[in-house]
Amino acid sequence: MKLNQYLYSQLAVTFFPIFLGLFFITSIVFLVKIASLTSVITMDFFELFKLYAYVIPQIIFYTMPISFFISLVITLAKLASEYELTVITSFGLNPVKILKVFLPITFLLSILLLIISVGLIPKTKFLTKQFLDVKTKEANFNIKASEFGQKFGDWLIYISGKDDKVYEDVKLFKTDKKNDQFIVSDTAILNNDNGSLSFKLLNGKAFIIDEKEFNQIDYESMYINDSIADSKIGIFTNTYEYWKNNIKKNIDIDDLTFFILTSLFPLISLFLVITFGYFNPRYEKNRAVLFSLVAVVLYYVLIKAIGDKILLHALYVIPTIWLIGTYILYSKTIKKEY
Known part of the structure; x- marks a missing residue:
């Protein structure tokens, strides 16, 4: 139990600076986009903050999976470079057992990301469009x-x-x-x-x-x-009806697959965490961050290259390919040595 707490504390020390940094940078990007709207419509500070609040779920969704995955890898790499993983392994905790320590929190994170992406983002996008529609009509009416x-x-x-x-x-x-x-x-x-x-x-x-x-x-x-201009944003009842209608009409299916597959990324990449995080500091260099970034880019390219073509079938094809591929990589590297 104390070991679990120690590993979680080390993860927290790494995760929050990375996440908050990415969150801040992404917020700046979205705030610039929101501020550019003031050239078309007039908004006060409260309305600007309201629009920013609508994009917070998107900011969390785009930054959280990457931050968490890289933080996990850096945490293990840091422990390895300080020989703490060697001590932990000598007490009988092989890489798979350490992976099991991080499995519950990673599972909860993926569930949270699914709720944010599939549940909250469509609603906040609708509210944003509705708000801008109202403000645009006010701007068009300038007697x-x-x-x-x-x-x-x-x-x-x-x-x-x-x-x-x-x-x-x-x-x-x-x-x-x-x-x-x-x-x-x-x-x-x-x-x-x-x-x-x-x-x-x-x-x-x-x-x-x-x-x-x-x-x-x-x-x-x-x-x-x-009404001056007919609104084309439609109505939003609830998330279930929204995606049900979209699947029936074959609309935004690529967004749904992207949301789900991105939410699952930390969970199905745990074998990569121990593959990149474990190394012998005497004979190997710490390339954990580089390998992590390559894995993130590769996964997102895989989603866009395959997911946009096979749509809903990607929900089981890509995780299967990714899990098998990462396990093979783990088996041929870390599993042999530890």
Whole structure:
């Protein structure tokens, strides 16, 4: 038990600096992308933080598997370089038994990554698109005072002044084959309900003119609705329904396989951890980090090269190939010596 705690403490000392460093760098990249949106839409600090919160699951997903795998390898390599693995092995803990020490935490990590990638990321991406859709529609609706030729959907609009979303002395005009419509209002308030814009007109008159009649309506309040641009982001009920519909329509299947296979990477790479981490510091150089980076790149290339072609079949093909390949590598190197 004390040995397990010691190994976990050594892992924590290595893992958190690597993870936090990658998390910080990836956050900067996403923050730059979010900040670039301010050239198109207007956002305050709270809205910027809200968008950043939406991408946190993606940042964790992209940094956690790599950080954990490299940390495991570095932890064992550090113990090997300080001859601590030699002492541990002399007490009867061969590489497979040490692998079993790290197996539970690695399994829990893969489960956590599956929840984040398959469960949270689709929801946060939907919320991001919904938020940007709303802000884009607000940006498209930029009515200026005392200017002609401006439009609110199908309506030509003219205002004398405005204060934020309150408009003064509003005049609306629309014509079609059947009749002409003209509306005047003392005051109008713009409402934005999840991207659906509407005008609440207060104290005014509406005129409907055709070839035979001229109708006038006096009103205290009137609503005019217009979405300006139809939203194409759809709806999001829950994760199960989302992926069920996507699989049925054959949409984003490559994303699903990428999420699952990336989440499983730390778990199915444990043989590589002991293969790269074990070495004799007297006769061998510590190349653990180099080998780890090569393995990470190779795995991600394998996902893209094979996973994007065979889609859901990759969920059992790639882990099988990877496990067999890593076990063979372990058998021909570390297993012979330890």
